[in-house]
Amino acid sequence: MSTPAVEITGLVKRYGSKTAVDGLDLKMDRGRLLALLGPNGAGKTTTVEICEGFLRPDAGTVRVLGLDPARDGAALKPRIGVMPQGGGAYPGVRAGEMLGLVAACAADPLDPAWLLDVLGLTAARRTPFKRLSGGQQQRLSLACALVGRPELVFLDEPTAGMDPQARRLVWDLLGALRADGVSVLLTTHLMEEAEALADDVVIVDGGRVIAEGTPSALTAEDGDAAQLRFKARAGLDTALLSAALPEGYQVEELVAGSYRVLGRVDPQVVSTVTSWCAQQGVLAEELHVGRRDLEEVFLELTGRELRS
Numbered sequence: 001m002s003t004p005a006v007e008i009t010g011l012v013k014r015y016g017s018k019t020a021v022d023g024l025d026l027k028m029d030r031g032r033l034l035a036l037l038g039p040n041g042a043g044k045t046t047t048v049e050i051c052e053g054f055l056r057p058d059a060g061t062v063r064v065l066g067l068d069p070a071r072d073g074a075a076l077k078p079r080i081g082v083m084p085q086g087g088g089a090y091p092g093v094r095a096g097e098m099l100g101l102v103a104a105c106a107a108d109p110l111d112p113a114w115l116l117d118v119l120g121l122t123a124a125r126r127t128p129f130k131r132l133s134g135g136q137q138q139r140l141s142l143a144c145a146l147v148g149r150p151e152l153v154f155l156d157e158p159t160a161g162m163d164p165q166a167r168r169l170v171w172d173l174l175g176a177l178r179a180d181g182v183s184v185l186l187t188t189h190l191m192e193e194a195e196a197l198a199d200d201v202v203i204v205d206g207g208r209v210i211a212e213g214t215p216s217a218l219t220a221e222d223g224d225a226a227q228l229r230f231k232a233r234a235g236l237d238t239a240l241l242s243a244a245l246p247e248g249y250q251v252e253e254l255v256a257g258s259y260r261v262l263g264r265v266d267p268q269v270v271s272t273v274t275s276w277c278a279q280q281g282v283l284a285e286e287l288h289v290g291r292r293d294l295e296e297v298f299l300e301l302t303g304r305e306l307r308s
Protein backbone atom coordinates (compact mmCIF):
# COMPACT_ATOMS: atom_id res chain seq x y z
CA MET A 1 0.00 0.00 0.00
CA SER A 2 1.35 3.44 -0.91
CA THR A 3 1.53 6.07 1.81
CA PRO A 4 -1.54 8.32 1.96
CA ALA A 5 -1.44 11.54 -0.04
CA VAL A 6 -2.07 13.49 3.16
CA GLU A 7 -2.27 12.32 6.76
CA ILE A 8 -2.91 14.81 9.56
CA THR A 9 -3.23 13.90 13.23
CA GLY A 10 -4.18 16.23 16.08
CA LEU A 11 -3.22 19.38 14.18
CA VAL A 12 -3.28 22.59 16.21
CA LYS A 13 -2.39 26.09 15.02
CA ARG A 14 -2.81 29.25 17.04
CA TYR A 15 -2.44 32.89 16.07
CA GLY A 16 -1.92 34.59 19.45
CA SER A 17 -5.00 33.79 21.50
CA LYS A 18 -6.97 32.64 18.42
CA THR A 19 -6.99 28.88 17.80
CA ALA A 20 -7.41 28.57 14.04
CA VAL A 21 -7.01 24.77 13.88
CA ASP A 22 -8.05 22.85 16.93
CA GLY A 23 -7.10 19.16 16.86
CA LEU A 24 -7.84 18.36 13.23
CA ASP A 25 -7.45 14.80 11.89
CA LEU A 26 -7.62 13.98 8.19
CA LYS A 27 -6.53 11.14 5.94
CA MET A 28 -6.60 11.36 2.18
CA ASP A 29 -5.68 8.39 0.00
CA ARG A 30 -3.79 8.77 -3.26
CA GLY A 31 -5.73 9.47 -6.41
CA ARG A 32 -8.69 10.98 -4.54
CA LEU A 33 -10.20 14.42 -4.79
CA LEU A 34 -10.91 15.63 -1.29
CA ALA A 35 -12.86 18.80 -0.55
CA LEU A 36 -12.28 20.58 2.73
CA LEU A 37 -15.64 22.30 3.09
CA GLY A 38 -16.42 24.91 5.69
CA PRO A 39 -17.49 28.50 6.27
CA ASN A 40 -15.11 31.45 6.29
CA GLY A 41 -12.70 31.23 9.19
CA ALA A 42 -13.10 27.46 9.68
CA GLY A 43 -9.34 26.91 9.45
CA LYS A 44 -9.14 25.54 5.88
CA THR A 45 -6.42 27.87 4.58
CA THR A 46 -4.33 27.43 7.70
CA THR A 47 -4.51 23.63 7.36
CA VAL A 48 -3.56 23.73 3.69
CA GLU A 49 -0.70 26.18 4.28
CA ILE A 50 0.71 23.82 6.92
CA CYS A 51 0.50 20.92 4.43
CA GLU A 52 2.33 23.05 1.86
CA GLY A 53 5.09 23.84 4.35
CA PHE A 54 4.37 27.59 4.50
CA LEU A 55 3.26 27.51 8.14
CA ARG A 56 4.49 25.49 11.13
CA PRO A 57 1.98 23.68 13.33
CA ASP A 58 1.87 24.24 17.09
CA ALA A 59 1.00 20.60 17.70
CA GLY A 60 0.15 17.45 15.80
CA THR A 61 1.74 15.63 12.89
CA VAL A 62 1.35 16.25 9.18
CA ARG A 63 2.60 13.94 6.46
CA VAL A 64 2.26 14.81 2.79
CA LEU A 65 3.23 12.01 0.37
CA GLY A 66 4.86 10.46 3.45
CA LEU A 67 7.04 13.53 4.09
CA ASP A 68 7.01 16.17 6.81
CA PRO A 69 6.37 19.49 5.01
CA ALA A 70 8.15 21.50 7.71
CA ARG A 71 11.32 19.37 7.56
CA ASP A 72 11.35 17.81 4.08
CA GLY A 73 10.28 20.85 2.03
CA ALA A 74 13.04 20.49 -0.55
CA ALA A 75 12.02 16.91 -1.36
CA LEU A 76 8.31 17.66 -1.25
CA LYS A 77 8.00 20.90 -3.25
CA PRO A 78 8.81 19.41 -6.69
CA ARG A 79 6.09 16.78 -6.14
CA ILE A 80 3.21 19.08 -5.22
CA GLY A 81 1.32 21.89 -6.92
CA VAL A 82 0.00 24.83 -4.96
CA MET A 83 -2.70 27.33 -5.84
CA PRO A 84 -2.89 29.81 -3.00
CA GLN A 85 -5.97 31.84 -2.20
CA GLY A 86 -5.96 35.00 -4.31
CA GLY A 87 -3.02 33.80 -6.45
CA GLY A 88 -0.36 36.43 -7.05
CA ALA A 89 2.38 37.30 -9.54
CA TYR A 90 4.57 40.18 -10.66
CA PRO A 91 2.00 42.70 -11.89
CA GLY A 92 3.76 43.36 -15.21
CA VAL A 93 4.43 39.77 -16.22
CA ARG A 94 2.34 38.50 -19.15
CA ALA A 95 0.14 35.46 -18.59
CA GLY A 96 2.02 33.25 -21.07
CA GLU A 97 5.43 34.35 -19.74
CA MET A 98 4.42 33.61 -16.19
CA LEU A 99 3.33 30.08 -17.00
CA GLY A 100 6.44 29.56 -19.13
CA LEU A 101 8.64 30.60 -16.19
CA VAL A 102 6.99 28.15 -13.85
CA ALA A 103 7.15 25.39 -16.48
CA ALA A 104 10.88 26.04 -16.95
CA CYS A 105 11.44 25.11 -13.30
CA ALA A 106 9.80 21.69 -13.69
CA ALA A 107 11.60 18.52 -14.79
CA ASP A 108 8.82 17.28 -17.09
CA PRO A 109 6.26 20.06 -17.52
CA LEU A 110 2.96 19.93 -19.34
CA ASP A 111 2.76 21.96 -22.54
CA PRO A 112 1.97 25.53 -21.35
CA ALA A 113 0.12 26.35 -24.60
CA TRP A 114 -2.18 23.36 -24.06
CA LEU A 115 -2.91 24.38 -20.48
CA LEU A 116 -3.66 27.97 -21.51
CA ASP A 117 -6.07 26.61 -24.10
CA VAL A 118 -7.85 24.24 -21.72
CA LEU A 119 -8.30 27.05 -19.21
CA GLY A 120 -9.58 29.50 -21.82
CA LEU A 121 -6.55 31.80 -21.51
CA THR A 122 -5.03 31.62 -24.99
CA ALA A 123 -6.42 35.00 -26.03
CA ALA A 124 -5.09 36.53 -22.80
CA ARG A 125 -1.57 35.06 -23.04
CA ARG A 126 0.05 38.43 -23.84
CA THR A 127 -1.98 40.34 -21.26
CA PRO A 128 -0.05 41.59 -18.22
CA PHE A 129 -1.09 39.87 -14.99
CA LYS A 130 -2.49 43.07 -13.45
CA ARG A 131 -4.84 43.55 -16.44
CA LEU A 132 -6.33 40.05 -16.25
CA SER A 133 -9.77 39.79 -14.66
CA GLY A 134 -9.94 38.19 -11.21
CA GLY A 135 -11.22 34.95 -12.74
CA GLN A 136 -8.42 34.92 -15.34
CA GLN A 137 -5.82 35.47 -12.61
CA GLN A 138 -7.30 32.53 -10.71
CA ARG A 139 -7.13 30.31 -13.79
CA LEU A 140 -3.53 31.33 -14.47
CA SER A 141 -2.68 30.53 -10.88
CA LEU A 142 -4.28 27.10 -11.33
CA ALA A 143 -2.28 26.55 -14.53
CA CYS A 144 0.91 27.39 -12.60
CA ALA A 145 -0.03 24.85 -9.91
CA LEU A 146 -0.54 22.12 -12.52
CA VAL A 147 2.13 22.73 -15.14
CA GLY A 148 4.81 20.74 -13.29
CA ARG A 149 2.67 17.53 -13.35
CA PRO A 150 2.43 17.32 -9.56
CA GLU A 151 1.42 14.08 -7.83
CA LEU A 152 -0.70 16.09 -5.43
CA VAL A 153 -2.24 19.54 -5.77
CA PHE A 154 -3.52 21.88 -3.09
CA LEU A 155 -6.08 24.35 -4.33
CA ASP A 156 -7.34 27.00 -1.92
CA GLU A 157 -10.80 28.12 -3.07
CA PRO A 158 -9.89 27.55 -6.72
CA THR A 159 -13.06 29.01 -8.21
CA ALA A 160 -13.65 31.93 -5.83
CA GLY A 161 -14.82 34.94 -7.79
CA MET A 162 -15.17 33.09 -11.12
CA ASP A 163 -18.18 33.38 -13.38
CA PRO A 164 -20.14 30.14 -13.95
CA GLN A 165 -18.50 29.49 -17.34
CA ALA A 166 -14.96 29.75 -15.97
CA ARG A 167 -15.95 27.67 -12.96
CA ARG A 168 -17.16 24.95 -15.32
CA LEU A 169 -13.79 24.98 -17.18
CA VAL A 170 -11.96 24.53 -13.90
CA TRP A 171 -14.30 21.78 -12.72
CA ASP A 172 -13.78 19.93 -16.01
CA LEU A 173 -10.01 20.22 -15.69
CA LEU A 174 -10.09 18.99 -12.09
CA GLY A 175 -12.23 16.04 -13.18
CA ALA A 176 -9.64 15.21 -15.86
CA LEU A 177 -6.80 15.43 -13.33
CA ARG A 178 -8.58 13.06 -11.03
CA ALA A 179 -9.15 10.64 -13.90
CA ASP A 180 -5.38 10.78 -14.46
CA GLY A 181 -4.77 9.67 -10.88
CA VAL A 182 -3.56 13.02 -9.53
CA SER A 183 -4.49 13.56 -5.87
CA VAL A 184 -6.31 16.84 -5.28
CA LEU A 185 -7.06 18.55 -1.99
CA LEU A 186 -9.18 21.64 -2.42
CA THR A 187 -10.83 23.99 0.01
CA THR A 188 -14.19 25.50 -0.68
CA HIS A 189 -17.15 27.06 1.01
CA LEU A 190 -19.29 26.17 -2.01
CA MET A 191 -21.41 23.16 -1.30
CA GLU A 192 -22.11 22.70 -5.05
CA GLU A 193 -18.38 22.54 -5.75
CA ALA A 194 -17.80 19.84 -3.14
CA GLU A 195 -20.81 17.88 -4.35
CA ALA A 196 -19.88 18.16 -8.02
CA LEU A 197 -16.22 17.21 -7.69
CA ALA A 198 -15.26 15.44 -4.53
CA ASP A 199 -14.73 11.75 -3.85
CA ASP A 200 -14.47 12.63 -0.17
CA VAL A 201 -15.72 15.63 1.74
CA VAL A 202 -14.38 16.75 5.11
CA ILE A 203 -16.58 19.36 6.74
CA VAL A 204 -14.70 21.69 9.09
CA ASP A 205 -15.94 24.29 11.50
CA GLY A 206 -14.08 26.09 14.26
CA GLY A 207 -10.82 24.36 13.32
CA ARG A 208 -12.23 20.85 13.76
CA VAL A 209 -13.67 18.14 11.56
CA ILE A 210 -17.39 17.88 12.22
CA ALA A 211 -18.26 15.31 9.54
CA GLU A 212 -16.56 13.38 6.78
CA GLY A 213 -17.35 10.83 4.11
CA THR A 214 -18.32 10.53 0.49
CA PRO A 215 -20.96 13.07 -0.57
CA SER A 216 -23.58 10.33 -0.79
CA ALA A 217 -22.75 8.91 2.65
CA LEU A 218 -22.87 12.39 4.17
CA THR A 219 -26.21 13.25 2.66
CA ALA A 220 -27.83 9.87 3.36
CA GLU A 221 -30.44 9.90 6.09
CA ASP A 222 -32.14 7.32 8.26
CA GLY A 223 -33.63 4.77 5.91
CA ASP A 224 -32.48 7.04 3.09
CA ALA A 225 -36.03 8.28 2.64
CA ALA A 226 -36.76 11.55 0.90
CA GLN A 227 -37.62 14.44 3.18
CA LEU A 228 -39.72 17.53 2.71
CA ARG A 229 -38.05 20.85 3.42
CA PHE A 230 -39.15 24.38 2.81
CA LYS A 231 -38.39 27.97 3.71
CA ALA A 232 -40.87 30.49 5.03
CA ARG A 233 -40.91 33.32 7.52
CA ALA A 234 -39.25 32.48 10.82
CA GLY A 235 -41.26 31.38 13.83
CA LEU A 236 -44.11 29.37 12.26
CA ASP A 237 -46.06 27.37 14.81
CA THR A 238 -44.49 23.98 14.07
CA ALA A 239 -46.61 22.21 16.71
CA LEU A 240 -49.74 23.37 14.90
CA LEU A 241 -48.43 22.27 11.53
CA SER A 242 -47.36 18.91 12.99
CA ALA A 243 -50.89 18.47 14.33
CA ALA A 244 -52.31 19.07 10.85
CA LEU A 245 -50.26 16.17 9.50
CA PRO A 246 -51.01 12.47 10.10
CA GLU A 247 -49.98 11.07 13.47
CA GLY A 248 -46.25 10.55 13.93
CA TYR A 249 -45.19 13.40 11.64
CA GLN A 250 -43.22 16.25 13.11
CA VAL A 251 -42.09 19.57 11.76
CA GLU A 252 -38.96 21.30 13.01
CA GLU A 253 -37.43 24.68 12.35
CA LEU A 254 -33.76 23.85 11.70
CA VAL A 255 -32.64 27.44 11.70
CA ALA A 256 -34.78 30.59 11.55
CA GLY A 257 -37.04 30.23 8.53
CA SER A 258 -35.83 26.79 7.41
CA TYR A 259 -38.20 23.87 8.06
CA ARG A 260 -38.07 20.10 7.78
CA VAL A 261 -40.91 17.60 7.98
CA LEU A 262 -39.88 14.39 9.71
CA GLY A 263 -41.75 11.40 8.31
CA ARG A 264 -42.30 9.64 5.01
CA VAL A 265 -43.23 12.07 2.25
CA ASP A 266 -46.24 11.32 0.08
CA PRO A 267 -48.41 13.58 -2.09
CA GLN A 268 -50.90 14.08 0.75
CA VAL A 269 -48.18 15.35 3.09
CA VAL A 270 -46.96 17.89 0.52
CA SER A 271 -50.50 19.05 -0.05
CA THR A 272 -51.22 19.37 3.69
CA VAL A 273 -48.08 21.44 4.27
CA THR A 274 -48.76 23.83 1.39
CA SER A 275 -52.43 24.29 2.24
CA TRP A 276 -51.64 24.82 5.94
CA CYS A 277 -49.15 27.51 4.92
CA ALA A 278 -51.74 29.07 2.61
CA GLN A 279 -54.25 29.19 5.47
CA GLN A 280 -51.67 31.08 7.54
CA GLY A 281 -51.04 33.48 4.66
CA VAL A 282 -47.48 32.14 4.47
CA LEU A 283 -45.62 31.53 1.22
CA ALA A 284 -43.68 28.24 1.40
CA GLU A 285 -40.57 28.80 -0.70
CA GLU A 286 -37.86 26.45 -1.96
CA LEU A 287 -40.12 23.51 -1.25
CA HIS A 288 -37.94 20.51 -1.79
CA VAL A 289 -38.60 16.78 -1.62
CA GLY A 290 -35.49 14.65 -1.75
CA ARG A 291 -32.26 13.83 -0.04
CA ARG A 292 -30.64 16.59 1.89
CA ASP A 293 -27.63 18.34 0.41
CA LEU A 294 -24.32 19.20 2.06
CA GLU A 295 -25.58 22.67 2.94
CA GLU A 296 -28.35 21.02 4.97
CA VAL A 297 -25.91 18.58 6.57
CA PHE A 298 -23.90 21.56 7.80
CA LEU A 299 -27.03 23.32 9.00
CA GLU A 300 -28.17 20.28 10.95
CA LEU A 301 -24.75 19.81 12.55
CA THR A 302 -24.14 23.42 13.53
CA GLY A 303 -27.47 25.25 13.43
CA ARG A 304 -25.82 27.74 11.07
CA GLU A 305 -25.73 28.19 7.33
CA LEU A 306 -22.52 27.38 5.47
CA ARG A 307 -22.57 30.79 3.79
CA SER A 308 -23.15 32.73 6.99
Ligand SMILES: Nc1ncnc2c1ncn2[C@@H]1O[C@H](COP(=O)(O)OP(=O)(O)OP(=O)(O)O)[C@@H](O)[C@H]1O
Residues within 6 Å of the ligand: 015, 018, 019, 020, 021, 038, 039, 040, 041, 042, 043, 044, 045, 046, 047, 085, 189
Ligand atom coordinates in the same frame (compact mmCIF):
# COMPACT_ATOMS: atom_id res chain seq x y z
N1 LIG B 1 -2.21 35.49 10.24
C1 LIG B 1 -3.28 35.42 11.06
N2 LIG B 1 -3.30 36.10 12.22
C2 LIG B 1 -4.36 36.02 13.06
N3 LIG B 1 -5.46 35.27 12.83
C3 LIG B 1 -5.50 34.59 11.69
C4 LIG B 1 -4.42 34.62 10.74
N4 LIG B 1 -4.76 33.82 9.70
C5 LIG B 1 -5.97 33.32 9.98
N5 LIG B 1 -6.43 33.76 11.17
C6 LIG B 1 -7.70 33.41 11.82
O1 LIG B 1 -7.74 32.01 11.97
C7 LIG B 1 -9.03 31.50 11.67
C8 LIG B 1 -8.94 30.48 10.55
O2 LIG B 1 -8.56 31.17 9.35
P1 LIG B 1 -8.39 30.42 7.95
O3 LIG B 1 -7.99 31.47 6.95
O4 LIG B 1 -7.52 29.25 8.12
O5 LIG B 1 -9.87 29.94 7.68
P2 LIG B 1 -10.58 29.53 6.31
O6 LIG B 1 -11.48 28.41 6.65
O7 LIG B 1 -9.56 29.29 5.27
O8 LIG B 1 -11.42 30.81 5.96
P3 LIG B 1 -11.48 31.63 4.58
O9 LIG B 1 -12.38 30.84 3.70
O10 LIG B 1 -12.09 32.91 5.02
O11 LIG B 1 -10.08 31.76 4.09
C9 LIG B 1 -9.89 32.71 11.34
O12 LIG B 1 -10.59 33.09 12.49
C10 LIG B 1 -8.89 33.75 10.94
O13 LIG B 1 -9.38 35.05 11.22
